[in-house]
Amino acid sequence: MNPQTLEFSQVSFGFDDWPHVLLNASWHVPAGEFHCLLGRSGCGKTTLLKLAAGLLTPQSGQVLWHGELVLQPMPDVGFVFQTPTLLHWLSVLDNVLLPIKLHRACTPQEQQRALDVLSQMGLAALLHQRPSQLSGGQQSRVAIARALMTEPALLLMDEPFAALDALTREDLQTELRQWVKRLGTSVVFVTHDISEAVFLADHVAVMNQGCIAQDVQIQAPLRDKSWRYSPPFVQHCAALRAALDDVSLLA
Amino acid sequence: MTKRNTPSTSKQVTLVMSAALCVCALILWEWLVRAKGISALVLPAPSSIALTLWQGLRSGYLWPHMLQTLAEWAAGLSLGCVLGFVGGLVLGEVSLVRQIALPYIVTSQVVPKLALAPLFIVWFGFGALPTVVMTALICFFPLLENTMTAVSQADAQQLDLFRMLRASRWATLVQLKLPQGLPTVLTGLRMAVVLAWVGAVVGEFTTASKGLGALIIAAQGSMDTALMFAVLVLITALGWVSYQACGVFERFVLRQTGFLKR
Amino acid sequence: MTFIQRVGFILLAVMSCWGQAQAQVQAQSGNKTDKFTVAGWSKPITEITNLLVEEDKGFFKAKGIDLAYAPGAGGGDALRNLLSGQADVAFTDPGSLFAALDKGEKLRVVYDIYPQNVFNVVSLKSANITKPADLKGKRIGVYSLSSGTRQNLQVLLHQAGLSESDVTVVVTGLLNFAPLIQGQVDATAATDTGLWVGRQKGLGEVNVMEVKNFLNVSSDFFVVREDTYQQKKDLIKRFLQAYRDSAKWMMQSPQEAADLAVKFAIDGQNPSANLEIIKLRNASSVSALTQKRGLGTVDVETLQKAARAYKAFGLIQNDLNMSEVVRLDLLPAP
Numbered sequence: 001m002n003p004q005t006l007e008f009s010q011v012s013f014g015f016d017d018w019p020h021v022l023l024n025a026s027w028h029v030p031a032g033e034f035h036c037l038l039g040r041s042g043c044g045k046t047t048l049l050k051l052a053a054g055l056l057t058p059q060s061g062q063v064l065w066h067g068e069l070v071l072q073p074m075p076d077v078g079f080v081f082q083t084p085t086l087l088h089w090l091s092v093l094d095n096v097l098l099p100i101k102l103h104r105a106c107t108p109q110e111q112q113r114a115l116d117v118l119s120q121m122g123l124a125a126l127l128h129q130r131p132s133q134l135s136g137g138q139q140s141r142v143a144i145a146r147a148l149m150t151e152p153a154l155l156l157m158d159e160p161f162a163a164l165d166a167l168t169r170e171d172l173q174t175e176l177r178q179w180v181k182r183l184g185t186s187v188v189f190v191t192h193d194i195s196e197a198v199f200l201a202d203h204v205a206v207m208n209q210g211c212i213a214q215d216v217q218i219q220a221p222l223r224d225k226s227w228r229y230s231p232p233f234v235q236h237c238a239a240l241r242a243a244l245d246d247v248s249l250l251a
Numbered sequence: 252m253t254k255r256n257t258p259s260t261s262k263q264v265t266l267v268m269s270a271a272l273c274v275c276a277l278i279l280w281e282w283l284v285r286a287k288g289i290s291a292l293v294l295p296a297p298s299s300i301a302l303t304l305w306q307g308l309r310s311g312y313l314w315p316h317m318l319q320t321l322a323e324w325a326a327g328l329s330l331g332c333v334l335g336f337v338g339g340l341v342l343g344e345v346s347l348v349r350q351i352a353l354p355y356i357v358t359s360q361v362v363p364k365l366a367l368a369p370l371f372i373v374w375f376g377f378g379a380l381p382t383v384v385m386t387a388l389i390c391f392f393p394l395l396e397n398t399m400t401a402v403s404q405a406d407a408q409q410l411d412l413f414r415m416l417r418a419s420r421w422a423t424l425v426q427l428k429l430p431q432g433l434p435t436v437l438t439g440l441r442m443a444v445v446l447a448w449v450g451a452v453v454g455e456f457t458t459a460s461k462g463l464g465a466l467i468i469a470a471q472g473s474m475d476t477a478l479m480f481a482v483l484v485l486i487t488a489l490g491w492v493s494y495q496a497c498g499v500f501e502r503f504v505l506r507q508t509g510f511l512k513r
Numbered sequence: 514m515t516f517i518q519r520v521g522f523i524l525l526a527v528m529s530c531w532g533q534a535q536a537q538v539q540a541q542s543g544n545k546t547d548k549f550t551v552a553g554w555s556k557p558i559t560e561i562t563n564l565l566v567e568e569d570k571g572f573f574k575a576k577g578i579d580l581a582y583a584p585g586a587g588g589g590d591a592l593r594n595l596l597s598g599q600a601d602v603a604f605t606d607p608g609s610l611f612a613a614l615d616k617g618e619k620l621r622v623v624y625d626i627y628p629q630n631v632f633n634v635v636s637l638k639s640a641n642i643t644k645p646a647d648l649k650g651k652r653i654g655v656y657s658l659s660s661g662t663r664q665n666l667q668v669l670l671h672q673a674g675l676s677e678s679d680v681t682v683v684v685t686g687l688l689n690f691a692p693l694i695q696g697q698v699d700a701t702a703a704t705d706t707g708l709w710v711g712r713q714k715g716l717g718e719v720n721v722m723e724v725k726n727f728l729n730v731s732s733d734f735f736v737v738r739e740d741t742y743q744q745k746k747d748l749i750k751r752f753l754q755a756y757r758d759s760a761k762w763m764m765q766s767p768q769e770a771a772d773l774a775v776k777f778a779i780d781g782q783n784p785s786a787n788l789e790i791i792k793l794r795n796a797s798s799v800s801a802l803t804q805k806r807g808l809g810t811v812d813v814e815t816l817q818k819a820a821r822a823y824k825a826f827g828l829i830q831n832d833l834n835m836s837e838v839v840r841l842d843l844l845p846a847p
Binding site: 055073079081086088089090102 | 415425508510
Binding site for chain 2: 524528555556558559581582583584585590593594597598599686687688690691693695707711712713714715722734749779786797
């Protein structure tokens with residue numbers, strides 16, 4: 001049984017109007033690690049994420065999840081979209097239980113697990129509210145809770161905090177790290193925000209010209225508020241900034 | 252003292268203005284008929300229409316006809332809704348069926364139904380059935396069109412979500428597309444409710460011995476134009492009530508499903 | 514999903530209740546009596562009250578017949594419903610009958626309902642139309658293109674050497690005096706009852722040309738298909754006996770008929786108006802021939818004359834032998 005790793009092997013993909021979104025991209029995400037995919041807006045990060053999810057299939061090369069070809073969405077992979085994409089006709093609780101209820105009735109244990117997750121996020125009082133009654137930050141939390149409901153081995157996240165205000169974003173970044181580390185979930189987190197990448201990631205992959213140009217390891221003793229303003233943090237940000245600006249870096 | 256223009260005040264004001272306009276129009280009509288001496292055959296006065304309506308309701312003359320048309324409306328609407336909704340689902344989901352069937356469905360709408368009435372008599376006999384079928388034929392189309400549209404209204408991200416959750420095609424239809432398209436479907440229903448009245452009344456013109464449509468023809472035959480207008484007023488009232496009721500139902504459903512704030 | 518399920522169950526319940534109600538109605542009609550449907554030229558109106566009062570008077574039930582009435586818009590409609598099998602007998606006018614026979618339809622005339630011609634052409638006095646020839650170039654209203662009013666208008670025109678192409682025929686529907694009053698038509702083809710009602714509604718001074726003064730062919734007959742005539746002679750006999758009884762009752766008790774028309778006729782709200790209309794129809798149901806040989810006897814000679822006239826006017830193409838079409842053997846004894 002192969003370890004839970006995500007592997008991109010010489011993957012190429014393009015659209016009609018954009019033929020080389022990915023050009024022979026290779027990448028490796030080991031189990032249990034938090035990887036950020038950093039790049040300018042429109043560089044193809046979302047496309048790469050969708051290839052990992054099985055929502056798109058590569059035109060050449062292979063995407064492998066624990067050794068198997070990814071041709072369609074896999075059961076132990078979760079996805080969090082750019083907007084919460086909650087179903088507004090369901091309550092918060094039903095939204096979180098959606099991955100289960102789509103296929104069968106949910107067990108009392110699963111119901112309890114949903115309640116626990118929502119309590120941990122501070123949303124216990126909002127169980128029976130409709131998504132439209134929640135703030136943006138609360139909706140994002142619910143979307144993450146939904147993705148974590150099936151305890152996925154891999155969580156793919158496409159700039160989920162981009163539409164939120166700075167303060168909420170920082171709170172959610174802290175919480176997210178705690179949740180996924182507790183569960184041992186591998187994460188691929190797409191962002192264009194350098195400080196977000198440095199705060200969250202164990203590894204930051206810089207995407208440029210259709211491939212992963214650079215991989216930077218981030219080591220931090222503690223991922224809290226003090227980390228955000230420490231010298232190593234600032235140095236990492238500067239280095240990544242330089243990497244993003246450097247057009248000469250090719251695969 | 253400043254006047255506060257709260258929302259409820261302005262709504263009351265518009266209601267009063269609307270009612271006043273109606274009353275003015277009626278007064279003008281009454282005066283015109285009396286002053287110009289217009290024959291009752293040509294244009295009866297509102298007062299004679301009101302009197303005919305009142306007498307007809309009080310004597311019990313109008314009730315059996317109303318109930319007949321109401322029953323045909325309900326049955327035709329139910330049949331049309333089932334056809335329209337199920338048809339819309341199938342045509343919305345299966346593009347091959349849509350490409351094959353849609354030209355015929357559109358043709359069925361373009362053909363004037365009244366012209367089909369003699370054929371309906373041959374196929375369905377006399378009585379309520381041809382009227383029910385005609386009503387269904389007239390009112391199913393808005394629901395079909397709107398359901399077809401509704402099914403394609405889920406956005407790409409929602410569809411991706413359901414793909415990620417590995418939902419079956421049926422689950423995606425029933426748990427995403429239909430709820431997402433509910434407002435559109437309900438709009439189609441509202442249109443069908445109104446059109447069904449047209450179908451029921453027009454269907455009765457040729458095929459029925461009882462009902463408001465049959466009454467219109469009979470009133471023409473006995474040259475009782477006031478009765479004809481009275482029946483039209485009745486049909487209008489019934490249509491308006493059912494439209495409002497549908498609106499209430501629609502708002503209730505949309506509130507329950509989170510499309511409207513409670 | 515639950516919402517849709519709920520809606521689905523409600524719909525199923527409605528449909529099954531409807532179906533059950535229909536089944537009950539059919540069961541109640543029983544099989545002791547024979548079903549017999551009359552295809553009429555109108556909705557169930559006061560003129561035919563004797564056909565509508567079965568519930569109270571039971572003339573047809575007494576002869577073992579479960580009577581049904583199918584409405585129409587003109588004699589042509591009635592014949593079409595007869596020929597398509599929707600009805601067993603048609604209440605139709607000679608013009609429509611000739612047209613159908615001309616096309617080769619196998620029909621039999623079994624009863625003369627109104628031996629008097631009740632049709633007329635009415636115009637406002639101001640139009641100065643006093644004879645058929647005055648109709649040339651005028652706009653004339655008719656009930657419908659398949660109605661007796663149109664057929665009889667053609668008879669009137671051809672009497673004066675005119676045809677439909679010399680006038681403009683306008684379909685006015687049943688509310689045919691309104692366009693006359695408004696001046697949208699110069700004359701309108703109507704019936705005696707229509708004219709009476711029009712006069713009540715303020716028609717004013719009019720000139721009336723009665724078709725019976727030119728060709729007194731009957732207004733309406735009972736017509737059956739050839740196959741019905743061959744196979745269900747007894748049933749037709751019983752029907753005609755029952756009809757005659759009902760017609761006699763209407764003649765003997767017009768006030769009672771007028772009162773019942775309030776309940777059974779769709780246009781019968783006013784009993785005194787009903788009485789006048791019933792009296793007019795009673796008068797048109799009798800003639801010298803029916804006095805002698807009983808209600809419903811067909812005057813074959815006049816009918817043949819009419820068929821010849823229709824051929825002469827070019828309204829039909831073929832010669833019709835009415836003595837073959839008319840069958841008086843099913844008429845009850847006087």
